[in-house]
Amino acid sequence: MEKILVFGKYDAEEVEISDVGLRRYINLRSIYVPHTMGRHEHRRFRKSTVPIVERFANKLLSGGDRNDKKFRTGRNSGKKARVLSMIEQAFDIIHFKTGLNPIQVLVKAIENAAPAEETTRISYGGMAYPRSVDIGPQRRIDLALRMLVTGILKSTHNNTKSLVECMVDELLAAYRNDPSSYAVSKKDERERIARSAR
Numbered sequence: 001m002e003k004i005l006v007f008g009k010y011d012a013e014e015v016e017i018s019d020v021g022l023r024r025y026i027n028l029r030s031i032y033v034p035h036t037m038g039r040h041e042h043r044r045f046r047k048s049t050v051p052i053v054e055r056f057a058n059k060l061l062s063g064g065d066r067n068d069k070k071f072r073t074g075r076n077s078g079k080k081a082r083v084l085s086m087i088e089q090a091f092d093i094i095h096f097k098t099g100l101n102p103i104q105v106l107v108k109a110i111e112n113a114a115p116a117e118e119t120t121r122i123s124y125g126g127m128a129y130p131r132s133v134d135i136g137p138q139r140r141i142d143l144a145l146r147m148l149v150t151g152i153l154k155s156t157h158n159n160t161k162s163l164v165e166c167m168v169d170e171l172l173a174a175y176r177n178d179p180s181s182y183a184v185s186k187k188d189e190r191e192r193i194a195r196s197a198r
Contacts, residue, residue, distance in 0.1 A: 004030045019111045059145040090167040109174035113183035114140035117194040130197040151182025
């Protein structure tokens, strides 16, 4: 039986996940076109069964940061085939530049951009105090994907580079754990604030 490859080129099953906590929540099932037609919808925690490339595409469709009105409108909403085509082009460029499996680059970028702790507000005696809390693995992946996509979209504004080139730059910077990556810098900021609230 012929092996199924993502986009007919990249083997997702050879990808290594070094973060043990995220291993169960990053789905590396190989699927030719990462488009499962929303089968995970309306079932709790089923999004962890969606291949990670499709989750990245879905986050690009929604437009990244939900708090920023400029991106929340989702300029690419409903254009999943177009977004998948852009991701395939970005993967081709990453593979050409580095010789690495681009799915491995995406997974490592998610691991490097996933914050381990954040702050919450606890009311005690009529006063609200910030308190540091650990983040669950599902939320860690969601935050990492959101920050990666927000970084990609923010870097395209007032820039001559295309979205594909900005995607390549952000993914490679996050893969190298480079502070110039928007996602990595936001993760560091979130964890620094959480450390001060311990």
